[in-house]
Amino acid sequence: xxxxxxxxxxxxxxxxxxxxRSVASHNLRADxxxxxxxxxxxxxxxxxxxxxxxxICDMILKDTSINFQKIEVDLTDFVKAIRHIRxxxxxxxxxxxxxxxxxxxxxxxxxxFVAYLLLEWRHRPNxxxxxxxxxxxxxxxxLNEILKVNITKEKSDILRILLQHGGLSAGNIAVxxxxxxxxxxxxxxxxxxxxxxxxxxxxxxxxxxxxxxV
Numbered sequence: 001x002x003x004x005x006x007x008x009x010x011x012x013x014x015x016x017x018x019x020x021r022s023v024a025s026h027n028l029r030a031d032x033x034x035x036x037x038x039x040x041x042x043x044x045x046x047x048x049x050x051x052x053x054x055x056i057c058d059m060i061l062k063d064t065s066i067n068f069q070k071i072e073v074d075l076t077d078f079v080k081a082i083r084h085i086r087x088x089x090x091x092x093x094x095x096x097x098x099x100x101x102x103x104x105x106x107x108x109x110x111x112x113f114v115a116y117l118l119l120e121w122r123h124r125p126n127x128x129x130x131x132x133x134x135x136x137x138x139x140x141x142x143l144n145e146i147l148k149v150n151i152t153k154e155k156s157d158i159l160r161i162l163l164q165h166g167g168l169s170a171g172n173i174a175v176x177x178x179x180x181x182x183x184x185x186x187x188x189x190x191x192x193x194x195x196x197x198x199x200x201x202x203x204x205x206x207x208x209x210x211x212x213x214v
Contacts, residue, residue, distance in 0.1 A: 002027060003096055004027045004028060004029045004032070004096070005026055005027060005028050005029065005032055005096050005097065005098055006029055006032055006033065006092065006095035006096045006097065007032060007033040007034070007035060007092050007095055007096075007097045007098075008022065008023065008026055008028060008032065008033070008034050008035070008097075008098050008100065009035045009037070009089070009092070009097060009098070009099050009100070009112070010022065010034070010035065010036050010037065010099070010100040010101075010102070011036075011037050011038075011100070011101050011102065011105055011108050011109045011112055012036050012037065012038045012046055012049060012050055012053070012102075012105065013046070013049065013102050013105055013132075014043075014045040014046060014049050015049055015102070016049045016050070016052045016053035016056070018100070018102035018130035018137070019036075019053050019100060019102060020053060020056050020057070021130075022098075022100040022102075022128065022130070022137075023057055023060070023061070024060065026098055028061075028064070028066065030064045030065055030066075031064070031065050031066070031067070032064075032066055032067070033066070033067045033068075033069060033092075034057070034066055034067070034068050034069070035069050035071060035088075036050065036053075036068070036069070036070045036071065037071050037073055037085065037108060037112055038050065038070060038071070038072055038073070038105075038108070039072065039073060039074075039075050039105060039107075039108050040072040040073060040074045040075070041075075046105075050070065054068065071088060073085060073108060073111065075107050075108060075111065078107075078111065079208045079211055079212055081111045082111050082114050082115050082118070082212045083211065083212055085111055085112055085115035086115040086118055086119065086212065089112075089115050089116060089119055090119060093119050093120060093121050093122060094122045094123075095122075095123070096123045097121070097123070097125040097126075098125060098126040098127075098128070099112070099113075099116060099125055099126070099127045099128065100128055100130065101113065101127075101128070101129045101130065102129070102130035102132075113127075114212075116144065117143060117144045118144075118212060118213060119144070120144075121144070124142050125142070126139070127139070127140035127141075127142070128140070151213065152187075154177075154179070154183070154187055155187050155190065155191055155196075156213075156214070157177055158173060158177070158184070158187055158188065158191065158197075159191070159196065159197070159206065159210050159213060159214045160214050161173055161176050161177060162197065162204065162205060162206045162210070163206060163211070163214045166205060167200065167203040167204065167205040168203065168204060168205075169202045169203055169204070170184050170185055170188060170202070170204065173188075173204070188204055191204075191210070192204075194209075195207055195209050195210075196209050196210035196213065197210050
């Protein structure tokens, strides 16, 4: 038996049709969330598409208590955009979720997809991409399962400390985390190899890749 979804997460383009078909084709809980990501810049076509989408959903979901959330994403800084989306998506990692990518907002769809890849999901999300100008969709396999970065709690703590304090030496990190310096050096070497931090003299700091993980 297919369990109902707790959330349907979408990117809005210029046509509401693919999103409406996605809502109609999924089994949503009566109190599920529908998350619609849009770019922060104003576009009359996208706004019209959202209003039409919301109007139709209000009719077909009138007997439910679905929670609609329209979330604007600033795409001028791609790393910050992914962090923003990742933080929002992290609230749903224990839920049953489906993603629907549609429309011409390619940068937005890419940012949401990258954020999805950076998270560990308790239940494997359904990923569908709607083809532009066609009433067809592609089902995407769970790529996040094969792209996982081996981030242990200790490494995650180092990334978090670097985010909070900026550049730090290995000694400072060891003191802040109350860990043996040799252990910290080992984790730093691994994080350097994965491209999540960089070293400037004795100081370590986050790269853009590392920033997206914390």
